[in-house]
Amino acid sequence: MNERFAGKTFRSRAWFAKRDKDGFIHRSWIGRTLPPDVFDGRPMIGICNTWSDLTPCNAHLRAIAEHVKRGIWEAGAVPFEFPVTSLGETSVRPTAMLWRNLVSMDAEESIRANPIDGVVLLCGCDKTTPSLIMGAASCDLPAIVVSGGSMLNGHYRGETIGVSHLWKFAEEVKAGRMTAQEFMDAEPCMSRSTGTCAVMGTANTMAIVVDALGLSLPHNAEIPAVDSRRYALAHEAGRRIVDMVVDDVRISKILTRAAFENAIRVNGAVGGSTNAVIHLLAMAGRMGVPLTLDDWDRLGRDVPTLANIMPSGKYMMEDLYYAGGLLPIMRTLAEHGLLHKHALTANGRTQWENCRDAPTYDADVVRPFDTPLVAHGGIAVLRGNLVPTGAVLKPSAASAHLMKHRGRAVVFESIEHYKQRIEDPALDVDPTCVLVLKNCGPKGYPGMAEVGNMGLPPKILQQGVEDMVRISDARMSGTAYGTVVLHASPEAAVGGPLALVRDGDMIALDVDARTLQLEVPDEELARRKAAWTPPVLLVPGGYQQLYVDHVAQADTGADFDFLIGCRGHAISRESH
Numbered sequence: 403m404n405e406r407f408a409g410k411t412f413r414s415r416a417w418f419a420k421r422d423k424d425g426f427i428h429r430s431w432i433g434r435t436l437p438p439d440v441f442d443g444r445p446m447i448g449i450c451n452t453w454s455d456l457t458p459c460n461a462h463l464r465a466i467a468e469h470v471k472r473g474i475w476e477a478g479a480v481p482f483e484f485p486v487t488s489l490g491e492t493s494v495r496p497t498a499m500l501w502r503n504l505v506s507m508d509a510e511e512s513i514r515a516n517p518i519d520g521v522v523l524l525c526g527c528d529k530t531t532p533s534l535i536m537g538a539a540s541c542d543l544p545a546i547v548v549s550g551g552s553m554l555n556g557h558y559r560g561e562t563i564g565v566s567h568l569w570k571f572a573e574e575v576k577a578g579r580m581t582a583q584e585f586m587d588a589e590p591c592m593s594r595s596t597g598t599c600a601v602m603g604t605a606n607t608m609a610i611v612v613d614a615l616g617l618s619l620p621h622n623a624e625i626p627a628v629d630s631r632r633y634a635l636a637h638e639a640g641r642r643i644v645d646m647v648v649d650d651v652r653i654s655k656i657l658t659r660a661a662f663e664n665a666i667r668v669n670g671a672v673g674g675s676t677n678a679v680i681h682l683l684a685m686a687g688r689m690g691v692p693l694t695l696d697d698w699d700r701l702g703r704d705v706p707t708l709a710n711i712m713p714s715g716k717y718m719m720e721d722l723y724y725a726g727g728l729l730p731i732m733r734t735l736a737e738h739g740l741l742h743k744h745a746l747t748a749n750g751r752t753q754w755e756n757c758r759d760a761p762t763y764d765a766d767v768v769r770p771f772d773t774p775l776v777a778h779g780g781i782a783v784l785r786g787n788l789v790p791t792g793a794v795l796k797p798s799a800a801s802a803h804l805m806k807h808r809g810r811a812v813v814f815e816s817i818e819h820y821k822q823r824i825e826d827p828a829l830d831v832d833p834t835c836v837l838v839l840k841n842c843g844p845k846g847y848p849g850m851a852e853v854g855n856m857g858l859p860p861k862i863l864q865q866g867v868e869d870m871v872r873i874s875d876a877r878m879s880g881t882a883y884g885t886v887v888l889h890a891s892p893e894a895a896v897g898g899p900l901a902l903v904r905d906g907d908m909i910a911l912d913v914d915a916r917t918l919q920l921e922v923p924d925e926e927l928a929r930r931k932a933a934w935t936p937p938v939l940l941v942p943g944g945y946q947q948l949y950v951d952h953v954a955q956a957d958t959g960a961d962f963d964f965l966i967g968c969r970g971h972a973i974s975r976e977s978h
């Protein structure tokens with residue numbers, strides 16, 4: 403046995419150390435292809451894998467796992483790869499967010515129940531990252547993340563394209579500026595390899611958040627999925643998790659308040675997805691770290707967006723890696739007092755030790771602090787009588803001329819109602835109107851779908867108008883853009899003020915002042931509230947019933963009430 407393990411009693415010894423019937427059972431079954439001396443007291447490392455053919459973004463994670471295993475063996479420990487439910491964002495119905503909490507339970511219980519001393523989390527597509535971290539946080543064993551990495555840049559007719567172009571192309575077709583055949587021709591040009599969506603969508607945002615939290619090795623977020631250096635990083639992560647187990651670097655030592663504050667600021671600096679708000683709040687809740695929606699506004703407000711990556715900017719994740727990656731962005735934040743330098747990371751060094759010498763190779767992709775892409779990035783948290791407990795808007799993806807706007811509401815009671823009405827030439831709408839979508843929140847949809855960036859009416863697009871103010875209790879794909887107010891809380895389905903908006907009401911948005919007001923007298927709102935009846939939720943029972951019964955509102959992370967907190971990794975009983 404490696405001398406580093408001498409004198410240590412790892413958690414897995416509770417399964418493997420005994421020389422009785424129980425020890426026999428544990429060793430004999432799991433160790434049938436292993437030499438007996440692997441049970442001499444060395445660490446056992448889990449590799450929690452979200453590989454699935456149905457999650458093409460994560461399709462290479464089995465190959466990644468093999469490289470993680472090499473590192474674990476090399477460091478003298480024993481790897482055990484295990485699957486948890488995977489979530490392919492583009493295919494899972496009605497929305498992958500409905501299953502995030504389920505996968506977090508899967509991960510948590512799998513980690514706790516098994517004879518492992520630490521865990522490597524393999525994830526990529528949007529929900530796979532927060533769900534694994536939430537589950538691991540509730541167990542508090544040593545953990546390191548290896549993300550899947552981004553797919554290669556798309557190329558269509560001489561233009562570099564990523565998923566954000568899909569929204570643009572769809573609107574161009576509606577506006578008559580792109581033919582249906584050209585749209586179809588673009589399809590195979592976009593997804594050129596395994597890996598996550600190539601822009602700063604939710605998946606890449608969450609990989610960046612992982613690095614900003616300190617849960618990974620440097621460059622984890624940006625190395626492309628198919629780049630050989632990602633496999634080398636996986637090998638190193640395998641080595642490193644063994645060190646973390648030996649040194650008892652549990653996830654709670656990394657996921658501190660400082661780490662979450664760093665992640666919020668880094669999210670602003672990369673123009674990250676609004677989905678990061680919900681996921682970070684949920685992760686913090688699992689770890690017992692106090693974090694609120696107001697922290698997002700306060701900490702992110704003065705952070706300039708330095709990463710010139712779509713949908714806020716013009717480049718792709720692949721370009722970010724070649725330009726130096728996340729490290730020079732973190733260095734720049736640190737040099738301007740916007741990063742907790744001392745925060746610990748998974749390689750045993752502080753964030754500052756990792757980033758202080760990081761160079762930038764392309765100052766247009768990674769902008770200097772003084773010439774940012776957007777002066778005030780971050781996420782704006784809005785409040786007012788329409789959203790008493792908050793709503794969010796991503797300024798870097800919004801239109802400057804709509805940041806202060808007053809307009810007449812055009813209301814859709816559900817996503818089906820929206821689809822019925824939006825293309826109707828008789829729809830009473832003009833470019834100054836505010837589109838309002840209800841009943842798409844955590845309980846209302848259920849699962850808080852990514853429909854908040856509802857497409858504009860064709861007759862508006864045909865006028866050359868590309869953006870309108872939109873408000874909903876839904877989420878928005880991180881690949882999307884527009885002046886879109888999201889996560890309105892409380893949601894319409896529980897009787898939040900959003901439920902009371904009617905066609906023709908005036909709504910005033912002021913992003914600088916962080917306000918969103920429904921200009922309807924209180925007495926009238928009270929009358930409407932008294933007459934309001936809850937919508938019939940489209941829930942077939944089963945897990946979805948559990949979901950609507952226990953999901954929290956968006957402003958606290960939409961976790962289940964009974965999952966919040968860390969339950970540790972102790973298991974006192976066994977079945978034989």
Ligand code: FES
Pocket residue numbers: 459490491492526527528597598599603605606
């Ligand atoms: Fe998986 Fe975008 S669909 S990362």
